[in-house]
Amino acid sequence: MERPPCVPEKTVLGTRMSSEYRQEIDRLIRIEYGETAELVLRFLGLCFGSVLLFLYTGWAIAWLWPLGFFVAQAQYYGFLKTRNEICTEGDCKIAAGLFLLILTSFLWMPAVMASQNDTVLVFAGSTLMATAMVFLVRRGDTAWPFVLGGVLVVCCMYLAVFWFRPFDGADPVATWGVLIANLVLVGYLAQALLISRRSRLRAVAATERAMQEQKMSAVGALAGGVAHDFNNMLTAIIGNLELARELPDEDERQTVLNEAHNSAKRAEAVVKQLLIYSRKAPAFHTDMDINVAVARMMGLAQRLIPASVTVVLKSPQSSLGVRVDDSQLMTALINLVVNAVDAMPEGGTLRIVTSLERAKTGNSMADGGVLPVGDYAVIRVCDTGMGISEQDLHKVVQPFYSTKPTGKGTGLGLSMVLGFARDHGGALQLVSSPSGTEAAVWLPCLGARA
Template identity: 40%
Template sequence: MKVDPGHEIERLYGLEYSEKHELTVRFTGILLGNLLLVAYFEEPGLWAWSVAYLTVHFSYFMFLRRARRAARTAHLHVGTVLFLCIMVAYLWVPVFLVAQATIATVAMGLSLVGALLVYLVRRADTMPLMVLGQVTVVGIMGAVAMYEVLRAVDRPLEKLGIVVAGTAFMGYFALALYVSRQRRFEAHEAAVRGLQAQKLSAVGQLAGGVAHDFNNNLTAIMGNIELALVVSDAAERDNCLHEALLASRQAAHTVRQLLLYARKEHPDLQVVAVTDLVGQLGALTRRLIPASVDTTFCPGAPGVRVRCDKSQVLTALINLVTNSIDAMESGGRIAVGTEVIEVTKPAGLCDGGQIGTGPFVAISVSDTGPGIPRDILDRIFEPFFTTKPVGKGTGLGLSMVSGVARSLGGGVDVTTSPEGTSVAIFLPVHVPPPGPAAPETPSGDRP
């Protein structure tokens, strides 16, 4: 596995310094341990241990902080050397304690060594130089400790036992590091494969969703053109052709919406009357709604305006209407309505957005379908999430609706039950800036 320098430097920094409480306990333990060491052996010179350990650790910390800004492969090698120096500084005391060859000092030394070994296995380093260096440092320091212990032992059989036990210890330690390294490789490869599968699934879902959006517009275009070919009334024919033209423009807007979703195009903001939005939504979806579904479009009070990209909001509303149609396979009712709400304090919405204070208009699409299951309600705003088959579901789905609303300072709220679902797009009401004040008429007598 190729190691990314930036990612590895971040990992090394996180391993050592991300847990503030553990860091405090570790350094406090070093200082208290050194204090006990000086008191036990009555040797003030032993303070050099904590000074050396903390100095190397500080150098390692400063190096990683600088390397995080622009990590390179050379930084990994320097970081490896510094970490191995920390290991040497730390292991000096356990080796010193074991070399004293008393029950108390050997127990303390082995406990400190065990703590380090558990930490090294948990790190699961993958760089060959780092793993080899860890095994080498532990091996050399272990050999020094073993040599000091062997000097204090007279019986050959005891010496043989110590050598065999020490060799087995080093072998299993090296094996543990190797297995830990391999498992991290396998976990990384599994994560990469999972991410690739998610990407392929997202691409497939996006393709199906785009096809579904275009199919909505093509259905409206074809339906109106076919109707225009059979009607005899000129006014009705013109109306059908006009609606087909609107649907074709909406198809072009779908492409713009995809570009916007990919951050390739800026929205065309303009002040639009909410009544116009609801009216055009009815015209664009009239041919999409089956006869088994009753529809009601209530544009609300005139004069309510919003500042938005008209095509974006219409695309979002069409998505909501088609979702409602798909949710009612055996028929039902769809109601599109608006309501002006005065928000007195910031409020969170289902899509994760938060609206501020002031007047908002809620454009809602309600249906009498079976409702949204509770177990997926938290996921409906995830990009490409759908419960519909490929080619049927809207690939951009409610995430697009939410993105449009939130980019305008609003959001999306959902109310659902077994009797139906209502999805409301909240948009800030456009309040025109005050015009120039009319000149005041002076009081008093006129000339």
């Protein structure tokens, strides 16, 4: 497939890399500020701790601890939230530097506490430093500036504790034993961060492989319908070319040649759609209208829908803007359409409805989670099949679990749809009864994003 001359290869590669950096920035925002309850508890705990520290020690520097932490957090938050849609590697490196500043602004006071001769302060300081290490492992960072930088900051803090702690009269063997124990602790932190990094990268790679397998499975199903279309197009091309040989009139010959050319262009358009859809590429998030995406998906999926199934599309007049990976959205929607069609072997009605809805407290999703309150673009795919039994309803989203006969399904379709929705800040909702099943994909509206 030729690349359009207006989109150089370097430009496309740069755009994909920019999208990956943008996703990393979004991930950093979610990790640091995504859980409101934890964030409030973190800030209140620091303020309360500084008050207790001042009351216990009388140190004036106790007030500098939360102040410095809040200033560092404000800089980090401001930087992340003001990044453009086009992000660079430099943005991620600056973000790493600001995060290490936050880590330092938190750890310096526990290090001071741990370097005292007071048992209470040593215990409290050591506990807070251990808490910071647990938080580093929990983050699951994969970028080296975050991983190595975090280890370096923690190591420096432990060395500072050893350097400033008075060991007057202490046994040298005990002193060196404490130092070695601290270094071993930092070493295990580094190992835990590396294992966490490796596990996350493997999980991402496995998700991408599963996504690609689902895409290729859908492409294989589409190919059967496309073959019929191609046969019609080739018949038109060959017939018009043969007719052009026989026609003596130049105008008539040009007319049939134009018809052949038009059929060839239609075939080219179908091939381009399949190639774009089946390509293996990094996730590339773009702003799009859900209604347009559904209409484009139906242009591909209509070949999978037999004549016995009636299709009903319903969309609002206004656009529903979301930020998603186009290819992943297509894969998710085609999987839902395939499931709906398979549920109606004798025919029925397939309804695809898009709408703007507000999630309320307590909206239960297919994975048992609760969707955060907010505005969402919702895509509902409904069938009039026999439905899913109650005992299977919560299992069908599990990988490799399928209610279809052996050889008819991989068991990855709904789990992939669920993963897609989660990765984009949304959720999958399943409602089923003996008269049919409704699968709803909830995606945050662009205007509803924080």
